[in-house]
Amino acid sequence: MDMKQAEQLYRLMFTNMREALAILHLDVRYPDAHPLVIEMNPAAVKLCRCKSFNFDNCLVTDCFPGWFEADRFRDSCHRLSAFGGSLELGEVSRDHSFYRIRIFALTDNHIGMVISDCTRYREEEAEIAGLTSRLEKDAAAMDRRVAERTAQLEEINEELDSFAFSVSHDLRAPIRAMQAFAEILLDDELQTATERNAYLLRIKTAAHGMDRLIQDLLAYSRVSRQEITLEPVSLDQVVRAAAQQLEFAAGGKAYRLEIASDLPTVIGHPTVLVQVVLNLMTNGIKFVPNGVVPLLQIWTDEAHEYCRLYVQDNGIGIPPQHQERIFKIFERLHSMESYPGTGVGLAIVRRAVQRLGGRIGLESKEGEGSRFWIELRRAE
Amino acid sequence: MSYVHHTILVVDNDTDQAHFTKLALQRVGVITPVQSARDGEEAIGYLSGRGSYQDRDCYPMPVLMLLDLKLPHISGVGLLSWLREQPSLRRLPVVVLTTPVPAADLNRAYELGCNSFLVKPNSFNALLVMMQNLVQYWLGLNIAPELAAQPPAQEQSGSTI
Numbered sequence: 167m168d169m170k171q172a173e174q175l176y177r178l179m180f181t182n183m184r185e186a187l188a189i190l191h192l193d194v195r196y197p198d199a200h201p202l203v204i205e206m207n208p209a210a211v212k213l214c215r216c217k218s219f220n221f222d223n224c225l226v227t228d229c230f231p232g233w234f235e236a237d238r239f240r241d242s243c244h245r246l247s248a249f250g251g252s253l254e255l256g257e258v259s260r261d262h263s264f265y266r267i268r269i270f271a272l273t274d275n276h277i278g279m280v281i282s283d284c285t286r287y288r289e290e291e292a293e294i295a296g297l298t299s300r301l302e303k304d305a306a307a308m309d310r311r312v313a314e315r316t317a318q319l320e321e322i323n324e325e326l327d328s329f330a331f332s333v334s335h336d337l338r339a340p341i342r343a344m345q346a347f348a349e350i351l352l353d354d355e356l357q358t359a360t361e362r363n364a365y366l367l368r369i370k371t372a373a374h375g376m377d378r379l380i381q382d383l384l385a386y387s388r389v390s391r392q393e394i395t396l397e398p399v400s401l402d403q404v405v406r407a408a409a410q411q412l413e414f415a416a417g418g419k420a421y422r423l424e425i426a427s428d429l430p431t432v433i434g435h436p437t438v439l440v441q442v443v444l445n446l447m448t449n450g451i452k453f454v455p456n457g458v459v460p461l462l463q464i465w466t467d468e469a470h471e472y473c474r475l476y477v478q479d480n481g482i483g484i485p486p487q488h489q490e491r492i493f494k495i496f497e498r499l500h501s502m503e504s505y506p507g508t509g510v511g512l513a514i515v516r517r518a519v520q521r522l523g524g525r526i527g528l529e530s531k532e533g534e535g536s537r538f539w540i541e542l543r544r545a546e
Numbered sequence: 547m548s549y550v551h552h553t554i555l556v557v558d559n560d561t562d563q564a565h566f567t568k569l570a571l572q573r574v575g576v577i578t579p580v581q582s583a584r585d586g587e588e589a590i591g592y593l594s595g596r597g598s599y600q601d602r603d604c605y606p607m608p609v610l611m612l613l614d615l616k617l618p619h620i621s622g623v624g625l626l627s628w629l630r631e632q633p634s635l636r637r638l639p640v641v642v643l644t645t646p647v648p649a650a651d652l653n654r655a656y657e658l659g660c661n662s663f664l665v666k667p668n669s670f671n672a673l674l675v676m677m678q679n680l681v682q683y684w685l686g687l688n689i690a691p692e693l694a695a696q697p698p699a700q701e702q703s704g705s706t707i
Contacts, residue, residue: 327648328648331646331647331648334645334646335616335645335646338645338668339560339562339563339645341668342562342563342666342668343560343562343563343566345668345669345670346562346566346668346669346670346673347562347670349669349670349671350569350670353671368562372562488619498618
């Protein structure tokens with residue numbers, strides 16, 4: 167390849183480069199001398215803002231006004247031409263585009279300058295940074311959710327554990343009783359007819375108690391699992407329906423019921439709410455001292471967004487230290503003889519109120535009756 | 547073998563269970579009437595000799611207590627910890643006779659000084675065998691501790707050195 171052809175190829179290469187290329191001349195005899203542009207390719211010309219483009223006589227700061235700090239650029243060029251090598255000058259932004267500039271020593275007094283458009287690169291980088299930070303945020307959120315979920319599951323597991331223990335205890339007690347009574351009856355001829363009768367009666371009672379416990383457990387499970395669609399429910403209707411069912415549930419036991427008029431409409435579920443109110447009412451008439459006629463009072467108290475329904479009785483009351491316990495499943499404060507029950511009723515009530523998005527609580531002193539309340543969102 | 551001066555106190559809230567335990571004890575030769583308490587309060591009343599329990603001829607101090615852990619109000623574990631704080635009663639041998647409980651409760655019962663831990667069997671015949679072993683060991687082989695002669699400290703007056 168002869169020189170002429172080589173030169174032609176170099177020039178073509180120089181002209182067609184997409185990067186802006188410029189050749190600067192530096193008078194190294196004078197350290198104060200600024201580099202001058204002596205050659206540019208078309209890509210560089212496009213960027214050049216020089217009004218009167220004039221090779222040999224054009225300051226870099228004229229061609230690219232505002233891109234460089236003149237003195238520092240001059241010093242960098244002098245250093246390069248003295249020691250050789252190349253230098254990245256960093257990035258410059260112009261009209262929404264970004265340019266990366268590199269200069270390098272060509273000869274003792276010539277400097278090459280490459281200006282490459284890195285806008286796309288920058289955009290991609292920004293996109294990557296955005297994605298990375300989103301990823302980090304997602305990962306952190308995921309971590310948090312995993313931790314929350316783990317805590318929830320642990321709690322559920324513990325609940326399930328104690329649930330299993332309680333179920334096995336409370337369900338096996340009547341089975342054990344039935345089995346033992348039957349064994350005694352089978353093995354023994356020494357008993358009187360009265361004793362035998364009493365034993366058979368105990369077997370029947372145990373079977374009945376077990377049946378009630380299973381029914382209550384099913385009700386508890388239903389209220390925990392069933393799909394509940396929340397809708398406006400009139401507390402007037404709920405309390406009336408519960409009062410009707412209470413007549414059956416009381417089984418002829420005398421009681422008095424005072425219901426305030428004009429109870430509001432709340433967000434809930436009709437059958438679930440009737441069950442809740444009925445359970446509270448049956449509780450209220452159950453736990454009274456012997457000889458006292460139960461008196462139930464029902465009224466509401468409306469706050470801004472919520473409404474509290476109160477069910478007050480004149481019963482034996484609940485000492486403060488037991489007030490949290492009574493809502494737990496299988497918790498019974500009294501012996502079977504004094505106040506029979508399965509220990510599931512209030513657990514059903516609490517679970518139901520939770521499912522309705524409400525709260526439950528009570529105010530009570532021993533011997534002075536109890537005032538249970540449930541708090542539900544008001545319907546507008 | 548029969549046991550004549552060996553009062554056992556059964557603390558169980560389940561009257562059927564208490565009945566079985568009593569019956570089984572009678573069948574294996576415990577002639578002394580088995581005493582019972584339905585809950586922690588009643589047991590504390592009995593042991594400290596309050597009210598009608600003052601009559602120690604009718605309600606003698608037990609040599610052994612059979613304790614169910616599942617009690618209303620004061621739990622079995624609570625009763626046990628009360629017992630071990632009473633100077634006159636703290637040595638009373640206590641055998642826990644209960645339905646299965648979580649391991650934590652079992653360990654707690656031992657920490658509070660129960661002397662043995664038994665799980666109620668389902669069958670009455672199994673209960674008979676268990677009670678047979680129990681009385682042979684606790685009323686027969688085992689040497690009982692001395693309980694303080696005076697009833698509970700809070701009912702004593704005056705002071706001694």
